[in-house]
Amino acid sequence: MAQNRELEKLIQIYLKAETDIINEIGRLRSRGLIDYHAVAALERVQVILRQMESDSWEYVPRMIEREFYVANPAAYTRAPGRTPMEHLAGYQSALNLTADQQDVVQRLTTALMAEITEAATTSMTTIQDALIGRTAPDLYRRVGLEQVAVQQAVGRGVNQSVPAFVQALRREGVKAFTDRAGRNWSLHTYCTMVSRTTARQAEVLAVLTADPEQDLYRISSHGTTCGLCAPYEGRVYSRSGENPEYPPLSAAFGKRDPGGPDTLANTWLNIHPGCMHALYPYTEAGRTPGEIQQIKDFSNPKKNPFTRDPRTQKQIDAYRKKEQARNTWLENYRQWERYRVTLGDKVPKTFETFQKHKRANDEKYQAWLRAFREANAIEKYSRLRYNTDGTVVVTDRWVAHRSIPSNYRPNAVLETRFPGQQVDRNFYDGQGRLVKQIHSGGHGNPKQHTLGQHGEHAHVFSYGEDGTIIDRETRDLTEAERKENGDIL
Numbered sequence: 001m002a003q004n005r006e007l008e009k010l011i012q013i014y015l016k017a018e019t020d021i022i023n024e025i026g027r028l029r030s031r032g033l034i035d036y037h038a039v040a041a042l043e044r045v046q047v048i049l050r051q052m053e054s055d056s057w058e059y060v061p062r063m064i065e066r067e068f069y070v071a072n073p074a075a076y077t078r079a080p081g082r083t084p085m086e087h088l089a090g091y092q093s094a095l096n097l098t099a100d101q102q103d104v105v106q107r108l109t110t111a112l113m114a115e116i117t118e119a120a121t122t123s124m125t126t127i128q129d130a131l132i133g134r135t136a137p138d139l140y141r142r143v144g145l146e147q148v149a150v151q152q153a154v155g156r157g158v159n160q161s162v163p164a165f166v167q168a169l170r171r172e173g174v175k176a177f178t179d180r181a182g183r184n185w186s187l188h189t190y191c192t193m194v195s196r197t198t199a200r201q202a203e204v205l206a207v208l209t210a211d212p213e214q215d216l217y218r219i220s221s222h223g224t225t226c227g228l229c230a231p232y233e234g235r236v237y238s239r240s241g242e243n244p245e246y247p248p249l250s251a252a253f254g255k256r257d258p259g260g261p262d263t264l265a266n267t268w269l270n271i272h273p274g275c276m277h278a279l280y281p282y283t284e285a286g287r288t289p290g291e292i293q294q295i296k297d298f299s300n301p302k303k304n305p306f307t308r309d310p311r312t313q314k315q316i317d318a319y320r321k322k323e324q325a326r327n328t329w330l331e332n333y334r335q336w337e338r339y340r341v342t343l344g345d346k347v348p349k350t351f352e353t354f355q356k357h358k359r360a361n362d363e364k365y366q367a368w369l370r371a372f373r374e375a376n377a378i379e380k381y382s383r384l385r386y387n388t389d390g391t392v393v394v395t396d397r398w399v400a401h402r403s404i405p406s407n408y409r410p411n412a413v414l415e416t417r418f419p420g421q422q423v424d425r426n427f428y429d430g431q432g433r434l435v436k437q438i439h440s441g442g443h444g445n446p447k448q449h450t451l452g453q454h455g456e457h458a459h460v461f462s463y464g465e466d467g468t469i470i471d472r473e474t475r476d477l478t479e480a481e482r483k484e485n486g487d488i489l
Helices: 005-031 035-071 084-089 099-132 140-153 162-170 187-210 289-299 313-346 351-360 363-380 479-484
Strands: 216-219 236-238 279-281 396-398 413-416 424-428 434-439 457-463 469-475
Touching: 005 035, 005 187, 035 099, 035 187, 187 279, 236 289, 313 351, 313 363, 351 363
Parallel strands: 396 413
Antiparallel strands: 216 236, 216 279, 413 424, 424 434, 434 457, 457 469
């Protein structure tokens, strides 16, 4: 199938947005984390995300409707003197599509824009939290859908007022940029994935709605494919799930409700997110009885189980090579992002320039490596940090027994896990002085340590003018201390 130009344009939009944000944070780092610089940076990030969403509203409906026009060429008439692509770029909102097809376009557009809005919003709040402080988790998906519905009703894109949008989320809290499976996604990789998935769903639905009487469909076969798709490609499936000689299409696409019917409405409309396999109508007409039986046997999961990987070793190696090239590009891009955020304008503003020096492994690239290592060492002890669950980030962990120093690295959280002993933590202030110890138990002496539920307690140190310890208070843990050390209590 011809490349979907709208999809490729969307991917360019996502990548540009993420690159612009990284450059913005890099510029902020170069200028110093000063309050008014941070506020200005957030405002510019809002503009970047607003532009990304506005551009997406232009291309998403066109991308989805284009799939229906490709699958249903009779649904439009080419204007005289215009190329097919010029006509596709200038059509007027799918007037020739059926009511059902228009409904599908609308639902897919709304769902995809909700995903893009969700990604943009969580990116915005992640950056905002990093600059002005951490907040609690929320349900940003619901707010995203509400914003999409409201903005569609008034005929404009989402996030026309980003501060109000962020405030709507902030009322219920903001979580880190993670998907529902708990995995971290970047802005452009997440938006690209959901856009590719939606484009393929639109293509599948366009094929399935072209002829209501058609029941049998074949999933395309690719020379290089992943292990998830390989067992399902090339087979013929029944859309209704009622043809006893072919497996239901839901067997390949998976069921939204595992206990529900084998109908198209109960499927995900693709094998997995980002899947590039296509669907084609299948007919037995014009085939010999032997060919028909061979296709039936190949499609039958009892005779050809879905658990069997049909790929040859050569096909597996080709797929791995393709994925390795893709992963290498992504790893290099992520490295550039980290270096831009950490080193600011000491690193090129474009990924292409950074990649050129990395490939050459020249002195500039070696200098960036050294600077990044040095900056990370400084950053590690720049301030007290917290994990997304509210527990404190441990900077150092000792497992071999040794004395606890009263002076150490500034802002360090030193955790001791000595053999046969409880886990304890030692907190140091900005001057490197030991100011607090959190003990997770009573050192095996419950009669002496009666604080807490299991003997857990805290020691707080006070210092004199000469810098020596003059007092050590023993007390119970506060609620805040219990939360930030909840992983060892």
